[in-house]
Structure formats: structure tokens, C-alpha cells
Amino acid sequence: MAEKEFKLEQDCELRFEVETKKETVDLKLISGKAEMFGTELAPDKPYTFYPGAKVAVYTWHGCTLKLTGNTEGTYIAKETPMVMYLNTHACLERLRKHADEGLSRGEKTRGPVTMVVGPGAVGKSTLCRILLNYGVRMGRRPIFVDLDVGQGAISIPGTIGALLVERAASVGEGFSQEAPLVYTFGHLTPASNPTLYNILVSRMASTIQEKMARNRKVAASGVVINTCGWVKDEGYKSLTHVAQAFEVDVIIVLDQERLYNELVRDIPFIKVVFLPKSGGVVEGTQAMRAAARDDRIREYYYGLHTKYHPHSFEVKMSHFQIYKIGAPALPDSCMPADMKVDDHMTKLVPVEPGVKLKHHILAVSLANEPEDLLTANVAGFICVLDVDEETKMVKVLSPQPKPLPKKLYILTDIQFMDSS
Known part of the structure; x- marks a missing residue:
């Protein structure tokens, strides 16, 4: 060795x-x-x-x-941007201190809501981790919000999530994943359904604002938001929507001057900061990203280094009420007069359990009624291993033993071939 x-x-x-x-x-x-x-x-x-x-x-x-x-x-x-990252943390800490003082005087205020943006593979997740760790080391309890559906740092790919960071990330495994708030989007890029993505972002923002209003320490500590690498056209509009929904105070732009200048021009009332990316950032190929996504899902079921023991069992087809969010768009000429394109993007389409579900991930929704599926958070995810149409049974991989806790499920585009 x-x-x-x-x-x-x-x-x-x-x-x-x-x-x-x-x-x-x-x-x-x-x-x-x-x-x-x-x-x-x-x-x-x-x-x-x-x-x-x-x-x-x-x-x-x-x-x-x-x-x-x-x-x-x-x-x-010998050349690193760490001094600049530390200075950024120091500015955020000053804003937190100011919020702390205001809250102790009974004012309605909060710590900085910071959003990290930039194209793919510039180190956005790493910078979020650094800023959160430095905050925790100062005794803060910031909220980490991950809106990068391609990566799924808090849950699995195809989701957006948030968690309260109470201690520094462990060196090998990252932040403790206790009680995260997770919404399922079901696709690997916001471009697949921008309307649904924006609805979920708004829902996440209002839930977090409620949490901050109830807890003074969390309110003073603020929020750090990680975003997707989709920064042009619709992607840019999506970023401005995130800034609006979360009432962002600071936007950190990594590595792209054009994006920085556009944001300075279009959102003059938000502080926009440009930071260089680290020279250590490595751009992965598409195959590497796909492998990383598979690893993320495998980790969800089997653990990373601590070995989990997931359960596989059969469930009657009649147990499942499965819906897909979003129907194929119709041309304008075929639409009813009072219907908008957006309505198609959020339409609930019932899905009959069948062979086509094989290898798909289903989100176990906490909704009690189908109409709540759009904005309800999820309890977890099951993977369909096999479907027997003769016996009307579905074999699933689940992190916990049967019975499954809920009856309402959302079909995602995410697939996982379980080779463990």
C-alpha cells in the first residue's frame, strides 16, 4: 500500500x-x-x-x-479562491449578527437568504457546503435548500429538498440527513416541466419561511440555496423565480461573468457577488453524471459505507393509486377556450400498474387526496422491481418493511436497475 x-x-x-x-x-x-x-x-x-x-x-x-x-x-x-469564500462567509455572518440583534429587540427580521448560481460543474454544491459548515462552526443553524434536480444532494435525483444543518458535514458522508423536507419533481432537468418546477419551488419557499418565523435561531441563521446549472433562457427565468419566491438577499455567481451582469441588470435590489470557481473543479462527462445519479439512488436504498438492508416484497396492484404529473401538450387549436398550456403541465394523469412501470422510481406521497399530490411532500421512494400481470402483483424495493405507509404514488421518469 x-x-x-x-x-x-x-x-x-x-x-x-x-x-x-x-x-x-x-x-x-x-x-x-x-x-x-x-x-x-x-x-x-x-x-x-x-x-x-x-x-x-x-x-x-x-x-x-x-x-x-x-x-x-x-x-x-497554491492558488485557491478560499480567502474569497471566507470573506463571503464573513459578510453573511455580519448579516446574521444584525438579524440576531433585531430579533432580540422584537423586530420582524431574518438572516441572509443566499443563492449560489452558475453553469454546470463550477463547484456550486461545494461552495454551499463550505458556507454552511462555516456557519455551523459559528454556532448557527442554517437551512440548506437543494434545487438541483439532476443531482439530488438531499434525497435522490429528480427531487428538491431542504434540511436544517445543525452540525458540520462529516468528511466522508456530508450533512446528516435527519428529517429532510423533500418534494418530488420526477425529472432530471427543470426544462422537462418548468411550470411544475416553479410551483414546487414556491411551495418549498413558503414552508421554509414558516419554519423561520417559528424559530428565532433558524431565522437569524438564514438559508443557503443550491441551484441547477441551467442558466440560459427558461433556466434564467427559473433562477429569477427562485430569487423572488425565497426573497433572496444575496446571489453568488460562480465563474460566469455574463450571468453575473444579467442578474445585476435585472435584479438591482438584490446584492449580486461574482466569485471564481476553484481550480480543483473537474467537469464530468454525461456518462459520469449518469453513474453518479445511479450511485445516489443505490445509496438511498443500500447506504454508502454504513450498509442498510432494504426490503423487497410483493404488493397487490389494487393497493396502488399511481399518478403522473403533466400530460402531453395539445396544439392551441385543439384546446378548450379557457385552458392554458400550464394546465397541461400540472394535470394529474392516472396510471394503471403494469409492466411499463418496471425499474421506475415511485414517490410515496404524503397527500391524502389526489388533488394534493402536486404540492405534498414525500415520505420516501420505492423502486418497481417486477410486475406480474397474471397474479396482479407488483414487486418493489423499499427502504422499510411492508406494509407501505400510503396509497398515493407519483410516477417519476427516474429509473434504477437494481444490481445489488
Whole structure:
């Protein structure tokens, strides 16, 4: 097993990737202080990274690190944007302090609602993680909102989610996923149904505003919002809708000056900040993104490094009331006089259980009536493993044992071939 020590000077970063084989890599902080995406490393504690991991360990004052195992693209970067990211955190912390003081005087105020935008693969999720970790280290309890349906950092791809961040992300597994709020969108890009996406964003925003109104500490801590890499035309309109729905105070634009200038021009009443992306950001291919999505769903059922034991069992077809949100659009000439295109995007279409459901993910909705399906959050997800039309039974993969908790389900476009 290869072992190598790296001595980092102040304001430097060690970057490496774990080769996509069966091997793991251990990292240990030998001396000094270091952090990974805002989470402090404990001295002399081995941190294990698994195949596919892309790691950047930063030090403010200098440190010595030891790597055990085979890594790819390992180098020390002397140029990093971390000082700018820290300055951004300091500005947000000043706004939180101001909100805290206002709330203690009985004023109706709140901490900063910050939105991170930019094209794909510029490090938006990483910057959100850094800002949230720094906030938690100051004793704050910010809310993390993930609107990137292609990635699904809080739940699975095809969803938007929010969670209260009460402690720093663990180095290997990220933020604790206790009691997240999740809405199912059912597609991998907002472009598939912009109307539904905007409805869910508005619903999420009003739920979070209610939460902040009820809890002073959360209100003062504010919100950090991660967005999709879809930034042109309809995507740009979608970003302005997010800013409006969440009443955003600060927009951080990563790496794209054109987007920065458009937002400064169109939303002059919101503070827009331009930040460079880190040199360590690696742009993945479409195949890599698809594999990452599969890994995300597999992790939902089987766990990442802690092994879960999901359940597979058969359920009668009659148990399911399945709906798809959005019907094929009709040409204007065929539409009833009082119907708009948007109505098609939000129409509930009943789906009969059958072979075509195989490998599809179904969202278990917390709605009690079909008309609430559009804006109800979800309890979780099941995957259809098999459908037997003769016996009228559906075999499903579920994170919990039977019986299934609800009868209303939303059919998503997301598919998962369970090879575990």
C-alpha cells in the first residue's frame, strides 16, 4: 500500500481523486490544522475515501498530511479562491449578527437568504457546503435548500429538498440527513416541466419561511440555496423565480461573468457577488453524471459505507393509486377556450400498474387526496422491481418493511436497475 507525506504551506490545498477501483484511500492529518470543504480534520484520525471521491484539503496556516493508497491527479495547489469564500462567509455572518440583534429587540427580521448560481460543474454544491459548515462552526443553524434536480444532494435525483444543518458535514458522508423536507419533481432537468418546477419551488419557499418565523435561531441563521446549472433562457427565468419566491438577499455567481451582469441588470435590489470557481473543479462527462445519479439512488436504498438492508416484497396492484404529473401538450387549436398550456403541465394523469412501470422510481406521497399530490411532500421512494400481470402483483424495493405507509404514488421518469 503506497504511503506518501505532503507538507502544505499556508493557504494551500492538497487535491486528489480516488481511482475508480475497489481500493480505498486513507488520509491523516499529522501536524498543523486543515479542513475539507469547511469541515475541520481531527489530528491523527484516518479518514477513508472510496472510489470516485474527489477531495480537496485546505490549510490556512500550514500542515502535514499523510495519504495511504493509490490516488490520481494528486497535487498541491497554491492558488485557491478560499480567502474569497471566507470573506463571503464573513459578510453573511455580519448579516446574521444584525438579524440576531433585531430579533432580540422584537423586530420582524431574518438572516441572509443566499443563492449560489452558475453553469454546470463550477463547484456550486461545494461552495454551499463550505458556507454552511462555516456557519455551523459559528454556532448557527442554517437551512440548506437543494434545487438541483439532476443531482439530488438531499434525497435522490429528480427531487428538491431542504434540511436544517445543525452540525458540520462529516468528511466522508456530508450533512446528516435527519428529517429532510423533500418534494418530488420526477425529472432530471427543470426544462422537462418548468411550470411544475416553479410551483414546487414556491411551495418549498413558503414552508421554509414558516419554519423561520417559528424559530428565532433558524431565522437569524438564514438559508443557503443550491441551484441547477441551467442558466440560459427558461433556466434564467427559473433562477429569477427562485430569487423572488425565497426573497433572496444575496446571489453568488460562480465563474460566469455574463450571468453575473444579467442578474445585476435585472435584479438591482438584490446584492449580486461574482466569485471564481476553484481550480480543483473537474467537469464530468454525461456518462459520469449518469453513474453518479445511479450511485445516489443505490445509496438511498443500500447506504454508502454504513450498509442498510432494504426490503423487497410483493404488493397487490389494487393497493396502488399511481399518478403522473403533466400530460402531453395539445396544439392551441385543439384546446378548450379557457385552458392554458400550464394546465397541461400540472394535470394529474392516472396510471394503471403494469409492466411499463418496471425499474421506475415511485414517490410515496404524503397527500391524502389526489388533488394534493402536486404540492405534498414525500415520505420516501420505492423502486418497481417486477410486475406480474397474471397474479396482479407488483414487486418493489423499499427502504422499510411492508406494509407501505400510503396509497398515493407519483410516477417519476427516474429509473434504477437494481444490481445489488
